[in-house]
Amino acid sequence: MLTAVIMAGGSGERFWPLSTPEKPKQLLSLFSDKSMIRETVDRILPIIEKDKIFIATNILQAKEIKKELFDIPEENIIIEPLFKDTAAAIGYTSLIIEERFKNMDEKIEVIVLASDHLIRNDKVFREIILKGAKEVRENSTIVTLGIKPDKPETGYGYIEVGVNEEIVLDDIYKVRRFREKPNKETAEQYVASGKYLWNSGMFLFTTETIFKNFEVLMPEHTEIFNEIKKEVSKRLIGEELSNSVKRLFEKFEKISIDFGIMEYSKNIKVIPVSIGWNDIGSFTALSEVFESDQEGNIVKDTNIILHEASNNIVIAEDCIISLLGVKNLIVIKNGDNILISHKERAQDIKKIVVKYNELKRRIDE
Template sequence: MLTAIIMAGGSGERFWPLSTPEKPKQLLNIFSEKTMIRETVERILPIIPRENIFIATNELQATAVKEELKDIPEENIIIEPAFKDTAAAIGYSALIIEERFKSKLKRDEKIEIVVLASDHLIKRESEFRKIVKLGAKEATTNGVIITLGIKPNKPETGYGYIEVKEENKLILNNIYKVRRFREKPNLETAESYISSGKYLWNSGMFIFTTETIFKNFDVLMEEHAEIFQSIRKKLINNISGLELTNLVREDFKKFEKISIDFGIMEYSKNIRVIPVDIEWNDIGSFNALEEVFEKNSSGNVVRYCNIREIDSSDNIVIGDGITISLLGVKDLVIVKNGKNILVADKNRTQDIKKIIKKGEE
């Protein structure tokens, strides 16, 4: 039984001022007429029915998510009472899914979960769905956790990497044992990863059965496992929404704030990776727009505005229907949304969250 958890609790700070805590990146239609979370749902609908798709979000964004995804059952909108990172979020969501479907399983059937981000771009959608089904079969058959590793096309320093246990050349869509996960490298290290041919970008997409993920929690994250046991006792009578959120609020306060990467993926002995080429982009900053949209004759990316330009090139300009004039500027990100305007060096877009904190002082 294939299900999905779409992670939709992020604030999208690196896309400020377009993205706000109440309406973050996944709820914006930056790349098409549809929001990113809508595109994520539609990407998997051919293989996962709506009643099997769950959205993990928070109290601040829950109303907007429900409004955007009216076709997803409201009881499938999982509202976390506190941000405790992905280990708690994924485990909690898996508990709810297990409780929902365990009585409906056929003999020897397992609940398979694919964990997806709500704000990634995947152009080769048919290929992606094929890989998800392949990964789900492997996860069920061999009791392993599958992650999708993106075949790198450049020495990217903004992604984590997966090192593969394999002496021969990696073949797309094959399944390999993982040697270890690597943190975001410097440029020299990234170049060595690429030249070795044994490293893949960590996409943050995982596939596993509920049985396997909770076994890993029991072994590697005992404190989380104990809290899950407490929560499990409260998942009765199909309670959902804010009623459930309030019921587990005190339990959530006990979770250590830690990602599933640090808690499980880096230490588990049963991780497998599938190298894929699905034209994936995690849209981690405004700079990603240069990889998605065509540039004009001056090398500028222009969205939702008109520009007048003289001696200006390689800028990213986003407006809200206005005309923006550029004179002698290069390598800038210029964004206007309502009363907020951002002007940033393209090489500093990872620091946009510092501007937000400065405004809160």
């Protein structure tokens, strides 16, 4: 039985000021008239029933997510009481899924998805999910989706595939090891070798397999899950369940499932895919998605005056933006907040958010 966990607890700080804690990137409509989380759900609805789609989020975003995903059962909106990274979040949600369907006489497969990725080839994506689900069900493996790289990208982690021959799309391979985000020279070597894939962060497992991996690789998490299981068995939902497990969540070490399990598990496989994927990690990723004008400018949702301006990204509403003699800038307006950044500093927008929050606190005081 195939289920899905959509991770929707991030604040999307690299997309500030469009993205805010109350309305983060996954709730923005960047590429169509649908929000990114709505697109994520619609992408899997043909193969996963609504009552088997779960959303892992937090109290700040739960209300807007319920409103956006009105067709998903309210009890499937899982509110994490504290942010303890993805190992705790995925294990916790898997406990809830297992409890919900424990009387079903079949294995429970889980696909973990981000709520804010762009995937252009939905049909192939769904075919790969079903292929991965069959693999994890029959062979008790964890399967991750690896993106075939088209350039030496330094912003992604990589998956090394243990093969000597050319990697074939949509086949299933043993993972040799995971590699952290490389520098440019190393990324060029990875791509040239033909043995590396981008780590998409999407993966499948059965609940039985993931908890066996937790037992071996993260025994401290397993002890806490056993305590949480007692609360989950009471069939509480939403904020009530979140409040009941908060004291237990405080015990979790803050660690990602990548560092806790994926990099150490002995039975992980990967399916190389080409599905038009982009994780839209920062504003500069929009250059790979939207068409630009003759001068390389990308302009969205605004009226603009350009003179000797090139390679800029501009998003604003209810105003006129004028650019004169500048290039490689990011210009974003949302309400009263305006961001102007050089493209090369797009990954550092988080630092501005910290200072912005400090300024707001001082003003409020």
